[in-house]
Amino acid sequence: MSRSSRSRGRLAAAAALTTALTATACGGGTTTDGSSNDDPKTLTYWASNQGPSVEADKKILTPELKKFEKKTGIKVKLEVIPWDSLLDRILAATSSGQGPDVLNIGNTWSSSLQSSGGLLPWTKKNFEKIGGRDRFEPSAVAAAGAKGEPPSAVPLYSLSYALYYNKEMFEEAGIDGPPKTWKEFDATAKKLTSDGRYGVAVEGGNPVENAHHAFIFAKQHGADFFDAEGNPTFDKPGNVKGVKQYIDLLANDKVAAPGNAEYAQNQTIKDVATGKAAMMLWQAAGSTLKPLGMKEDEYGVAPIPVREGQQDAVNSMVAGINIAVFENTDNHDGALEFVKFMTSDAEQKILNKTYGSIPPVKPAQQDAAFAKPEQKILREVLSNTSDPLPQVPDESQFETLVGTAMKELFADAAAGRTVTEEAVKQRLTKAQQQMQK
Template sequence: MRSNVKKSTIRLLGAAAVISVAALGLTACGSSGSSSSSTGSAVDGKGKTLDVLVGANAQHADALRAWQAKIAAALKKQTGADIKFETFASANDELTKIQTSVVSGQGPDVYTIGTTFTPTAYSTGAFVKLDSAMWDKVGGKSRFVPASLGISGPDAKNQIGVPFASRPYVLAYNTDMFKAAGISKPASTWDGLLAQAKKLTANGVYGFATGYADGYTPWKYAWTFANDYGTPLVSGKKANLDSPAVKKGMEAYFGWLNKDKVVNPAAAGWKDTDAAANFAAGKSAMMLMTTASAATTFNASPIKGHYAFAVMPTIPPGESSAPSKSIPSTSIISGDNVVIASYSKNQDLAAAYVKLITSEDFQVYYHQNFGDLPTNAAAASKIESADKTLAPILDAGAHSKSTPFTGAWGDIQLALTNVVVQARPQLAGSGVSDSWLQSALAKAQQDAQSSLDRASAGK
């Protein structure tokens, strides 16, 4: 059984080895293992060290260190155990750690992974499945916001991911600029939003801010538009990346910069942090595909108190109403899950750590320092009561949709990201040609379908 798990994981990692910035959540490996702690009493971790892998946060490095120290002290008090935190600064760093763990059969006990890579992690068979006993150890399934569990596993009986942080996608808009332009609120259609952006683009200020060079956001536009048109990126075992719906959506997305000129030309080289800084400086009227975590940047800038969040449109470009087969998608189920490695000999201690970081008090603390929304239901209710500006984000989260739960999703996400990466020289020039886009999507479709076929064959 151990060798089968390891071979499966190595195969998946080998397929993902070309991933650059897009694969930030792909994870681990291992064999079966068990904890020596009893299930009905407090975990005795004296003399033990829990190895935890988390993503680095260069924007909030001091806050991350403070959070780690606070968690380490609390776990030490509860169990007597120490924590060794490891961080990865890029997908390549994480993949190196994962591949080392595959070969050695040892490594971090706990991994924090992006929600969209939970299917890939699940397909390795290398993480602990959360049966009723394990759910109890991490605090109980009922403590979580129901929507946050939507991508913990393929179904309610087969889950590996404990929700840790929620980052639904919304748009932010400058309320002063909207008022000056006589606009009461963002439009409910993408065409209407574009018309508003055109009206707001003047005197060095642009209607939209978005980062075409970001490693995580661009593919989400393709996913959103495909669902809104009624042609999801994956239908069963078939990929639809070269569908007319995806092409039409990507044309609109690229067109904002070159055709409509409602995005700063420099955005061809921007990451989301650059787009957020531009919006915070009052140089753009709206920031698209952003999250609550951006509020920490906005509230430390001149626009504090002069912006609001809104749910993004679900009526796609070129349409005045939802198409008949539309799957209105305000946001992907976005955020972080926590998974426990099967090879870990400290699984009960790992569960105690997970229970701690998903408790009400620590979830509120994390939100206050990083902006991400709680997955703990009591903490989410407390946050909503304290800050009504978050209501649109909570609404987006409640109506968010899961990305396809397939081990091929990491490669599909990468294929779409690569389309945008390869388009950037044209975005920085005269624009993306129709023939090039069609060819790029055909290649993405081929890669996505091949990955889906491998995933299906591996079942």
């Protein structure tokens, strides 16, 4: 599918989210080829891409799924889905009735998908079947649906954004440590941009990543993308400034490569691991840097910079991956048993260690692996300087529309077209108008 047709498909699917999902929330119980899945000894599972590639995730998850099969007799059919197509797939599955039994969702989509009625509500009774709600960090559960309603999913991996940097490139350039402010960041990135190498890499072709950074940068400019009533305010001055600041890494500052405008499959991580770029703003990247040949002592981790004079400013969203069950799965008991397995203390330690994330299950956090420098930074950011994305039904449309507008702005910049503040405002205004239709 071409870039333009993919964008139109995403926008159409997101615009129809509430009405289409509410009308046709016939959930899972089918395989990805549309055949019925009423076999109690078989489950289908859509996992989000957490590692350096889809194939890497299959290698990580397959042995764990075999453990589950040996323990319960239930076979799990796995499909790992990249982030740039995951929301599309979920929306299509819910509206068509052809989807998995169990799936991963970004925690930012929880309220949007919750409003559809397509996901199993995690009532007290359902939580008791997997060991109880008290096992989970309250902040992680709070990011699993609208306040006052049963969560639409269960926390699986907790994450926050941080600045990752290539230590060797810093040393070669005579840079002592990571930047703490954006002024320092700009100077550092420019110093590191030369001879075909760049100061930073960004995933400009990934709408979800773009929207996350829009939220963070706009917060530092004192703005929000929704007002207190949940109405979109995309083109407020602070949002425009925040989005332009991020786009300018490629457009104006030229510290990111033009090719980054098309990055949507974790190429950013490979560029840092191979020395093509010195820095990136990423979630729990250690687990993906290592398979690419970068040792733990070869990369550094620090909080994302803030503007000059700011203290305790937001520099991450409350990030994480949740595991959900389609409401109308034909294998309800097996699906709950699988969620119980994936959120067990033992599996939480294994999976979160592998992915470099933080276990949302409290007993699993006591493992020494989660006291390492990278995890320490992530936990501090998550606890002290992160804000949740708006828990409103239209949140997933925000990610699609604003993220796609930014993708288009990155494409303009890569093509040599000037990206002005007015151009950013026009794209955000258009995105806001599409939300209101």
